[in-house]
Amino acid sequence: MDLSVKRESLDTMRVFDLAKMPLRDLNSALHAIAPGTNDTNFEVVNPRGSHAVAVGIDQPVTVEVRGSVGYYCAGMNDGGSVTVHGSAGPGVAENMMSGTVVIEGDASQYAGATGRGGLLVIKGNAASRCGISMKGIDIVVQGNIGHMSAFMGQSGHLVVLGNAGDALGDSLYEAKLFVRGEVKSLGADCIQKELRPEHIEKLAELLDKAGITDVKPQEFKRYGSARTLYNFNIDNADAY
Amino acid sequence: MSYHNPYTPPRKSATFDDYTLAEIRRAAATGIYDIRGAGTKRKVPHFDDLLFLGASISRYPLEGYREKCDTSVVLGARHAKKPIVLKTPITIAGMSFGALSGNAKEALGRGATIAGTSTTTGDGGMTDEERGHSQTLVYQYLPSRYGMNPKDLRRADAIEIVVGQGAKPGGGGMLLGQKISDRVANMRNLPKGIDQRSACRHPDWTGPDDLEIKIMELREITDWEKPIYVKVGGARPYYDTALAVKAGADVVVLDGMQGGTAATQDVFIENVGMPILACIRPAVQALQDLGMHRKVQLIVSGGIRSGADVAKALALGADAVAIGTAALVAIGDNDPHWEAEYQKLGTTAGAYDDWHEGKDPAGITTQDPELSKRLDPVAAGRRLANYLKVMTLEAQTIARACGKNHLHNLEPEDLVALTLEASAMAQVPLAGTSWIPGKGGF
Numbered sequence: 187m188d189l190s191v192k193r194e195s196l197d198t199m200r201v202f203d204l205a206k207m208p209l210r211d212l213n214s215a216l217h218a219i220a221p222g223t224n225d226t227n228f229e230v231v232n233p234r235g236s237h238a239v240a241v242g243i244d245q246p247v248t249v250e251v252r253g254s255v256g257y258y259c260a261g262m263n264d265g266g267s268v269t270v271h272g273s274a275g276p277g278v279a280e281n282m283m284s285g286t287v288v289i290e291g292d293a294s295q296y297a298g299a300t301g302r303g304g305l306l307v308i309k310g311n312a313a314s315r316c317g318i319s320m321k322g323i324d325i326v327v328q329g330n331i332g333h334m335s336a337f338m339g340q341s342g343h344l345v346v347l348g349n350a351g352d353a354l355g356d357s358l359y360e361a362k363l364f365v366r367g368e369v370k371s372l373g374a375d376c377i378q379k380e381l382r383p384e385h386i387e388k389l390a391e392l393l394d395k396a397g398i399t400d401v402k403p404q405e406f407k408r409y410g411s412a413r414t415l416y417n418f419n420i421d422n423a424d425a426y
Numbered sequence: 427m428s429y430h431n432p433y434t435p436p437r438k439s440a441t442f443d444d445y446t447l448a449e450i451r452r453a454a455a456t457g458i459y460d461i462r463g464a465g466t467k468r469k470v471p472h473f474d475d476l477l478f479l480g481a482s483i484s485r486y487p488l489e490g491y492r493e494k495c496d497t498s499v500v501l502g503a504r505h506a507k508k509p510i511v512l513k514t515p516i517t518i519a520g521m522s523f524g525a526l527s528g529n530a531k532e533a534l535g536r537g538a539t540i541a542g543t544s545t546t547t548g549d550g551g552m553t554d555e556e557r558g559h560s561q562t563l564v565y566q567y568l569p570s571r572y573g574m575n576p577k578d579l580r581r582a583d584a585i586e587i588v589v590g591q592g593a594k595p596g597g598g599g600m601l602l603g604q605k606i607s608d609r610v611a612n613m614r615n616l617p618k619g620i621d622q623r624s625a626c627r628h629p630d631w632t633g634p635d636d637l638e639i640k641i642m643e644l645r646e647i648t649d650w651e652k653p654i655y656v657k658v659g660g661a662r663p664y665y666d667t668a669l670a671v672k673a674g675a676d677v678v679v680l681d682g683m684q685g686g687t688a689a690t691q692d693v694f695i696e697n698v699g700m701p702i703l704a705c706i707r708p709a710v711q712a713l714q715d716l717g718m719h720r721k722v723q724l725i726v727s728g729g730i731r732s733g734a735d736v737a738k739a740l741a742l743g744a745d746a747v748a749i750g751t752a753a754l755v756a757i758g759d760n761d762p763h764w765e766a767e768y769q770k771l772g773t774t775a776g777a778y779d780d781w782h783e784g785k786d787p788a789g790i791t792t793q794d795p796e797l798s799k800r801l802d803p804v805a806a807g808r809r810l811a812n813y814l815k816v817m818t819l820e821a822q823t824i825a826r827a828c829g830k831n832h833l834h835n836l837e838p839e840d841l842v843a844l845t846l847e848a849s850a851m852a853q854v855p856l857a858g859t860s861w862i863p864g865k866g867g868f
């Protein structure tokens with residue numbers, strides 16, 4: 187495998203050309219990183235929409251992906267910094283534990299699904315079900331998000347600089363949603379809530395982490411759970 | 427002359443029987459459907475409706491206690507670098523910490539390990555106790571993804587992607603607030619005391635083409651080491667099996683409507699899905715049509731109670747079975763020892779199914795610390811191991827009588843059916859005839 191890995195002379199960036207080598211080589215190299223090593227910079231060229239690029243990272247590596255990826259890029263990322271210089275297919279950063287994933291373009295469905303930690307930044311738009319079942323991840327979308335986003339979101343923050351589609355936050359638990367633009371409709375048990383100082387502080391922190399400097403936290407509206415569906419009540423059956 | 431009607435006893439309706447009438451009154455009084463645990467309670471065609479023929483002039487038997495009858499099974503050799511090897515084809519089905527107490531999960535792990543088989547996590551993730559006490563642990567990958575993380579994925583011995591289960595094909599789940607202790611809440615990233623819904627669909631894939639990519643992702647994350655199972659409820663076994671194989675599964679787990687659940691609507695349990703007897707042959711047919719029988723293993727579950735059931739399932743073409751309800755009974759569920767307390771709950775030993783309420787006198791389907799203490803995990807684990815060994819011996823006894831030196835050598839030809847329904851479903855002849863309904867020849 188090492189024979190096919192080009193090493194650049196000026197730094198230790200390891201380049202994986204997915205037009206010439208199998209995905210397995212990339213992911214197994216990422217998993218073979220020993221804790222504390224300095225050899226942590228990776229570049230992926232010609233991803234050509236490959237699925238499962240840079241999944242299962244468990245060390246603080248840096249991965250630059252030059253192009254667009256398919257499903258589940260950076261899935262279950264735990265501590266890595268992955269940047270996709272292109273767009274991402276469904277399920278980018280699904281179940282992320284920690285670390286940072288940045289998508290320079292757009293993201294398809296289920297971005298950040300079930301994520302438990304870390305930061306996902308999408309510089310373009312995200313399609314439907316962004317942040318579905320989120321469990322602690324922070325997601326910042328600079329464009330718009332599609333319908334059913336943050337469905338059953340349990341915890342974490344979803345920050346949207348553009349607009350949100352239908353049924354935002356349907357069946358929401360404790361995830362906190364912030365939208366700067368319009369919300370087409372709210373889902374079951376999701377309501378607009380007061381934007382308090384602690385939320386402004388958190389928003390400022392997330393915008394800063396995402397490298398966004400031209401937007402003020404006060405421009406957002408906050409949405410959260412009305413908590414009326416937390417325990418089953420037959421009189422709420424019409425809500426579903 | 428006066429005329430007196432002769433006495434006729436009161437006649438109750440077969441359609442509106444006592445139970446049905448009581449259910450109507452209960453629904454009218456409460457405004458809510460009945461939620462309960464376990465699988466279907468209605469009588470359905472089952473393994474009891476099949477018989478083995480045994481040896482005769484044209485088939486010779488093997489000597490009990492002398493001639494070897496192998497029971498081992500290898501699961502997941504299709505793609506996984508580290509397939510699972512079990513001493514017995516009887517595995518423990520997925521049951522969650524949350525639905526079950528920590529002691530119950532430990533007992534299942536201990537019993538399975540002594541018997542040389544696997545146990546399985548459930549909705550809610552993997553506990554250290556469970557991992558520690560289970561030599562071979564299958565980690566369920568469920569729609570809720572409660573507790574899902576890559577570390578546990580890597581310390582599992584196999585991964586089971588749950589698409590559905592026999593008690594409720596097409597349904598999710600609900601762990602009611604009263605069972606949400608601090609630990610359960612923490613494992614599921616939700617506040618204590620609120621109902622926890624388990625979604626009915628996976629959040630990041632839909633359909634067989636997505637499933638193929640999802641399986642590939644899980645293999646990449648775990649470096650292609652772990653066998654990947656796909657579990658489906660007994661709904662469309664031919665197509666579900668074929669699609670799971672196409673998506674790259676190493677093992678297909680097929681759960682009939684007798685398979686238990688921690689909590690689901692009674693109407694769902696009793697009216698959705700098929701008995702396991704109706705599911706096995708279509709699934710095996712799918713594997714055979716694809717040239718994958720014995721290459722992709724088939725684990726069947728739902729109402730397996732004895733070595734005879736195991737032998738019949740294997741004779742119909744399964745590679746292994748899974749038990750859930752029977753394992754709980756072996757460790758102490760519904761034991762008459764607690765009859766007085768079952769009575770206080772308005773039920774009786776053998777009928778208790780309000781597993782979602784967390785008041786289990788046997789300390790199994792509860793998170794109450796005091797009730798949980800009633801179950802000694804070491805002794806309960808021993809009981810489960812004994813039971814697994816008895817079932818294995820029983821299956822061997824039958825296999826030897828049929829002249830088989832491995833349980834997998836049992837075949838449909840060894841079986842006949844007692845009823846037309848079982849004959850049609852199992853596709854073995856009605857006893858005393860050469861007739862299989864739907865197959866012609868009469």
